[in-house]
Amino acid sequence: xxxxxxxxxxxxxxxxxxxxxxxxxxxxxxxxxxxxxxxxxxxxxxxxxxxxxxxxxxxxxxxxxxxxxxxxxxxxxxxxxxxxxxxxxxxxxxxxxxxxxxxxxxxxxxxxxxxxxxxxxxxxxxxxxxxxxxxxxxxxxxxxxxxxxxxxxxxxxxxxxxxxxxxxxxxxxxxxxxxxxxxxxxxxxxxxxxxxxxxxxxxxxxxxxxxxxxxxxxxxxxxxxxxxxxxxxxxxxxxxx
Amino acid sequence: xxxxxxxxxxxxxxxxxxxxxxxxxxxxxxxxxxxxxxxxxxxxxxxxxxxxxxxxxxxxxxxxxxxxxxxxxxxxxxxxxxxxxxxxxxxxxxxxxxxxxxxxxxxxxxxxxxxxxxxxxxxxxxxxxxxxxxxxxxxxxxxxxxxxxxxxxxxxxxxxxxxxxxxxxxxxxxxxxxxxxxxxxxxxxxxxxxxxxxxxxxxxxxxxxxxxxxxxxxxxxxxxxxxxxxxxxxxxxxxxxxxxxxxxxxxxxxxxxxxxxxxxxxxxxxxxxxxxxxxxxxxxxxxxxxxxxxxxxxxxxxxxxxxxxxxxxxxxxxxxxxxxxxxxxxxxxxxxxxxxxxxxxxxxxxxxxxxxxxxxxxxxxxxxxx
Numbered sequence: 001x002x003x004x005x006x007x008x009x010x011x012x013x014x015x016x017x018x019x020x021x022x023x024x025x026x027x028x029x030x031x032x033x034x035x036x037x038x039x040x041x042x043x044x045x046x047x048x049x050x051x052x053x054x055x056x057x058x059x060x061x062x063x064x065x066x067x068x069x070x071x072x073x074x075x076x077x078x079x080x081x082x083x084x085x086x087x088x089x090x091x092x093x094x095x096x097x098x099x100x101x102x103x104x105x106x107x108x109x110x111x112x113x114x115x116x117x118x119x120x121x122x123x124x125x126x127x128x129x130x131x132x133x134x135x136x137x138x139x140x141x142x143x144x145x146x147x148x149x150x151x152x153x154x155x156x157x158x159x160x161x162x163x164x165x166x167x168x169x170x171x172x173x174x175x176x177x178x179x180x181x182x183x184x185x186x187x188x189x190x191x192x193x194x195x196x197x198x199x200x201x202x203x204x205x206x207x208x209x210x211x212x213x214x215x216x217x218x219x220x221x222x223x224x225x226x227x228x229x230x231x232x233x234x235x236x237x238x239x240x241x
Numbered sequence: 242x243x244x245x246x247x248x249x250x251x252x253x254x255x256x257x258x259x260x261x262x263x264x265x266x267x268x269x270x271x272x273x274x275x276x277x278x279x280x281x282x283x284x285x286x287x288x289x290x291x292x293x294x295x296x297x298x299x300x301x302x303x304x305x306x307x308x309x310x311x312x313x314x315x316x317x318x319x320x321x322x323x324x325x326x327x328x329x330x331x332x333x334x335x336x337x338x339x340x341x342x343x344x345x346x347x348x349x350x351x352x353x354x355x356x357x358x359x360x361x362x363x364x365x366x367x368x369x370x371x372x373x374x375x376x377x378x379x380x381x382x383x384x385x386x387x388x389x390x391x392x393x394x395x396x397x398x399x400x401x402x403x404x405x406x407x408x409x410x411x412x413x414x415x416x417x418x419x420x421x422x423x424x425x426x427x428x429x430x431x432x433x434x435x436x437x438x439x440x441x442x443x444x445x446x447x448x449x450x451x452x453x454x455x456x457x458x459x460x461x462x463x464x465x466x467x468x469x470x471x472x473x474x475x476x477x478x479x480x481x482x483x484x485x486x487x488x489x490x491x492x493x494x495x496x497x498x499x500x501x502x503x504x505x506x507x508x509x510x511x512x513x514x515x516x517x518x519x520x521x522x523x524x525x526x527x528x529x530x531x532x533x534x535x536x537x538x539x540x541x542x543x544x545x546x547x548x549x550x551x552x553x554x555x556x557x558x559x560x561x562x563x564x565x566x567x568x569x570x571x572x573x574x575x576x577x578x579x580x581x582x583x584x585x586x587x588x589x590x591x592x593x594x595x596x597x598x599x600x601x602x603x604x605x606x607x608x609x610x611x
Binding site: 009015034036055 | 427429430433434435437438442490491527
């Protein structure tokens with residue numbers, strides 16, 4: 001398993017590297033002292049795991065994750081930050097308090113192994129589109145999530161941001177719908193109208209609608225999406241065998 | 242012109258005031274004068290026969306009264322009478338009421354003369370009659386003033402009370418923050434973690450750093466309870482702090498302390514320099530990928546001590562981190578001591594920010610002014 005250490009203090013990175021010596025299966029492929037450097041390294045090396053400090057000069061750890069199209073497994077490290085701690089607790093993210101206790105590190109690494117076995121995620125980058133099993137990091141106030149692309153049933157335009165719907169949540173992400181359209185595979189995601197992109201896997205039923213359009217009902221959330229006439233013919237083509 | 246919501250009545254009335262109307266003003270004004278008119282009607286009907294010329298006279302009378310108060314309002318607002326002290330205001334208002342009463346009375350007499358109606362001038366006791374009329378009219382305007390100024394007094398009092406509560410609450414909150422944040426816990430745990438890393442790399446340096454950290458903790462636990470510490474003690478603590486931050490930032494942090502030797506024994510409130518240095522690092526140096534310099538200067542002037550903390554970076558707006566941090570720091574300084582004066586935050590050139598303040602030094606007690 002490859003990993004990258006992100007912390008603004010060299011000594012802290014050294015310390016972690018030292019702790020990780022007891023886990024030969026974790027290979028540290030790079031280190032970064034701030035978000036910008038980390039982003040470049042992650043996009044270049046595509047690690048399986050990230051050890052990420054929250055407080056860093058410039059962008060913080062959460063902001064870094066929000067910028068990534070696809071996030072590896074993340075173990076947060078923090079010295080003392082009541083706001084971050086609250087986010088961890090409400091969102092059940094894995095975090096370690098510095099100085100890091102060996103038992104806690106061991107437990108965190110074990111959890112990553114477990115998740116990895118269940119998901120069997122191939123973390124190698126896809127060339128053009130985001131893959132369905134890829135996870136993205138989403139933060140909305142105190143709450144954060146790692147969401148698998150396939151769990152998102154609806155993307156909805158919201159100014160320059162996009163609201164995503166998954167489970168019972170609907171947070172905003174800092175991406176335009178237009179950008180997302182270019183990154184989502186057309187075989188799984190469909191631009192229903194100017195405002196919305198739907199995940200085809202989440203369609204519950206379809207009914208004919210006014211002036212040649214269609215109305216789609218989504219599973220779980222029960223959202224009702226109108227498909228414009230122009231898009232409706234494309235949609236029928238897509239669904240017919 | 243203010244964009245506040247106009248009252249319902251102002252849409253019907255010609256607007257001749259250059260001051261915005263309060264939302265209750267016009268309705269109170271109209272209802273008040275109408276009520277007075279109605280009372281006059283009722284009394285006239287009860288006491289004597291009502292004739293048409295007298296009805297017109299009464300309407301004229303109250304309309305003129307209304308106009309007089311409108312013009313008076315314009316006058317008192319232009320003179321800012323609402324901002325006067327109570328005694329000054331009272332004198333002016335009483336005089337104004339009499340003057341208004343006289344004007345109103347004169348306008349009444351003119352109307353009666355022109356209309357060829359009976360007035361008091363034919364009576365035996367003309368002077369006494371006018372005096373009692375003037376008293377009556379003045380009382381009406383006095384009542385008007387009582388309502389007008391009374392309302393504004395009440396409002397100002399309410400606002401002042403509210404402001405006082407708000408201020409007290411924010412001071413309390415700031416005090417709690419200041420006490421809680423004497424040494425940033427994030428800094429303590431980061432230092433401990435760095436020292437742990439240092440133990441492997443450079444055990445000798447790790448031992449030195451543990452000493453710095455314990456001195457710093459001791460200072461914050463013990464000395465910060467005191468009113469005053471010597472500048473030398475405070476500087477020592479700032480040095481411990483900077484040493485510890487150097488292992489976090491390594492070559493990204495440089496610092497210089499230029500302490501006026503004369504100022505070393507002066508007594509200052511604890512933590513005042515520490516707060517600014519902490520701030521310089523947190524909001525200045527830590528945001529610079531290449532790092533920067535922190536400089537502490539003190540200058541001893543006869544009656545006060547000038548302290549200056551300069552760091553690399555720029556103060557752009559109060560919204561950015563540097564500005565906000567300095568703003569918070571200066572709030573904390575103000576809470577620490579009343580003797581801290583002239584807190585000033587500004588950019589020096591293109592790449593540095595300075596936070597300055599001075600501490601008034603107690604004058605030596607002389608036998609004459611003791």
